[in-house]
Amino acid sequence: MPLFIVQFAHYNEDFRLAELEALSALENIPISYDAQHYSASSPFLLITVASAADAAKLVRRAILIRSIIEHWGSGPSYADVFAQVKETPERWTEYQHVSFKFSVESFGWSLTQAQKIAVIESFSFMAFKGPIRMQNPEAEFFVAEQYEEDCKAECPPEHVWFGRVVGRGSRELIDKFDVKKRSYLGNTTMDAELSLVMANQALARPGALIYDPFVGTGSFLLTCSHFGALTLGSDIDGRQIRGTAGFRRNTSGISSNLEQYHLSDRVLDTLVFDICNNPWCRPSMFDAIVTDPPYGVRAGAKRLGRRTGTIPERSLRIIDGVENHKRPEYYPPTVPYEMSDVIEDLLEFAARMLVVGGRLVYWLPTVAGEYVPEDVPMHRALRLVANSEQPFGGWSRRLITMEKIAPHDERDAHVSGASHEPxxxxxxxxxFSKFEPTAAAQTSASDCD
Structure with missing residues (x-):
C-alpha cells in the first residue's frame, strides 16, 4: 500500500495516535504504521493508506494533524531523497505543466529564506514548467528537515522528508471555537483544542446522538454538534446552563453560544437533574457520552441529597408566590460526591445507556507520582480504547476513551479497577493537601525498599 507522511502539530503529543486511530474508525479507512517508529518528540510518522483520496479524507477533520503528504522520499540526506524520487519519475512528470509551489519547513532548527530557496532549487531536476502559485496551486510539494533535539549549532539534518501534500487537518477550528471568543463561558470551560479532539474520539458524526451528563457551560455540545451530531446535556446545577451563576460576559447561558455558532438546531435540549437520579428509562440510547466529570479542583462534586436523608424545608418554601425550586437562582440540596464514586457511576451509566459500539470519552484526574495503569476503572461491558495524559506537574488528567462491546446485563452490573486505592x-x-503521600502510598513505597 502507498506510504504517506503524517505531519502532526507539536501540541498535546500524547493524544496524537489516539485521535489518528479514532479518525481511521470514523472514516472506515484502514491504516497501518510501526508504533516503534513513533516519537512524541517528532512531528512525523509514516503510515500506509490505500490511496491519496483516502488519506485526504482520513485527516480532513483532524485537530492534531497539520497535513498528510504522499511519500516520495525520505532519509538521512538529500542524496537519499533524490535517489528515491528519481526511481519513480512517472510521479513528478505528471505535474510538470500544472501550477505548483514548494513548502519548506524545519523542525528543531530554523532555516533562513536563502536556505529555503536553495532547498527548492535542489529539486530543479524535476523540471517543472507550470507557473508558481503561492495561493491555491494545483500541486504543493513539501520538504521538511528534522534535526536532533540537542542540535545547538548549525548541523546537518537528522532526517529529510519529501512528498506531495494531499490533505490538511482542521486546526482552524481551534480558533473558531476559542473560548476567548465565546459569548458565554465559566471557570471550568474546556479549551477548544481538547474539546474538538474529544469529539473526534467520540466519533461525533451526522445521525449520532451524544450526551454530556455534566454539561456545565456546554463546550462538548458545541464541538460534537459542529461535526453533525445531535446532542443533549444535563447538570445538577441549572444555574450554569441558564447563565445565572455569575459567569462573565453573558447571562443567557449555553443558548447564547448555540446562537453564536448557529448550532441551536442540533442541540436537542439541556436538562437539570442529578445523573444519579436520571430520567432515562430506555437503555442503549446514546451513540456516545462525552464529559468532564466534576473532580473538585475549583468546586467539590455534588449529588442530590441531605446528610439526614430528608429534603430541607427551605426547598419547599414559596417566596413571592413562586415555589423555591422553580426560581432561576435555585440550587438543590446536595451532599459531597467522591471522585472515585463519580467515575464508577459514570461507567455503570455508560454500560447501560450506550449502544453497542458506542463510546464513552471522559477525563480522569490522577496524582502524577502515584498513578498506575490499573487505576483506570473497567467495566465488563466496556473496552479501553485510549488513555492519553495531560500533565500539570503534581497531578494530571487522563482522557479515557472506552467502547461498549456487549449489552448491559443488570444481573452482571460490575465496575472493576485496581485492587489498591487508585x-x-x-x-x-x-x-488541596498538595498531593502529600497517603498512608497507603507510603506503605507501598516502603514495601518496595
Whole structure:
C-alpha cells in the first residue's frame, strides 16, 4: 500500500495516535504504521493508506494533524531523497505543466529564506514548467528537515522528508471555537483544542446522538454538534446552563453560544437533574457520552441529597408566590460526591445507556507520582480504547476513551479497577493537601525498599 507522511502539530503529543486511530474508525479507512517508529518528540510518522483520496479524507477533520503528504522520499540526506524520487519519475512528470509551489519547513532548527530557496532549487531536476502559485496551486510539494533535539549549532539534518501534500487537518477550528471568543463561558470551560479532539474520539458524526451528563457551560455540545451530531446535556446545577451563576460576559447561558455558532438546531435540549437520579428509562440510547466529570479542583462534586436523608424545608418554601425550586437562582440540596464514586457511576451509566459500539470519552484526574495503569476503572461491558495524559506537574488528567462491546446485563452490573486505592481516590482532598503521600502510598513505597 502507498506510504504517506503524517505531519502532526507539536501540541498535546500524547493524544496524537489516539485521535489518528479514532479518525481511521470514523472514516472506515484502514491504516497501518510501526508504533516503534513513533516519537512524541517528532512531528512525523509514516503510515500506509490505500490511496491519496483516502488519506485526504482520513485527516480532513483532524485537530492534531497539520497535513498528510504522499511519500516520495525520505532519509538521512538529500542524496537519499533524490535517489528515491528519481526511481519513480512517472510521479513528478505528471505535474510538470500544472501550477505548483514548494513548502519548506524545519523542525528543531530554523532555516533562513536563502536556505529555503536553495532547498527548492535542489529539486530543479524535476523540471517543472507550470507557473508558481503561492495561493491555491494545483500541486504543493513539501520538504521538511528534522534535526536532533540537542542540535545547538548549525548541523546537518537528522532526517529529510519529501512528498506531495494531499490533505490538511482542521486546526482552524481551534480558533473558531476559542473560548476567548465565546459569548458565554465559566471557570471550568474546556479549551477548544481538547474539546474538538474529544469529539473526534467520540466519533461525533451526522445521525449520532451524544450526551454530556455534566454539561456545565456546554463546550462538548458545541464541538460534537459542529461535526453533525445531535446532542443533549444535563447538570445538577441549572444555574450554569441558564447563565445565572455569575459567569462573565453573558447571562443567557449555553443558548447564547448555540446562537453564536448557529448550532441551536442540533442541540436537542439541556436538562437539570442529578445523573444519579436520571430520567432515562430506555437503555442503549446514546451513540456516545462525552464529559468532564466534576473532580473538585475549583468546586467539590455534588449529588442530590441531605446528610439526614430528608429534603430541607427551605426547598419547599414559596417566596413571592413562586415555589423555591422553580426560581432561576435555585440550587438543590446536595451532599459531597467522591471522585472515585463519580467515575464508577459514570461507567455503570455508560454500560447501560450506550449502544453497542458506542463510546464513552471522559477525563480522569490522577496524582502524577502515584498513578498506575490499573487505576483506570473497567467495566465488563466496556473496552479501553485510549488513555492519553495531560500533565500539570503534581497531578494530571487522563482522557479515557472506552467502547461498549456487549449489552448491559443488570444481573452482571460490575465496575472493576485496581485492587489498591487508585490515584484519583479523594482527589479533591489530595489536591488541596498538595498531593502529600497517603498512608497507603507510603506503605507501598516502603514495601518496595
Amino acid at each position: 490515584a484519583h481516590k479523594n482527589f479533591r482532598d489530595r489536591y
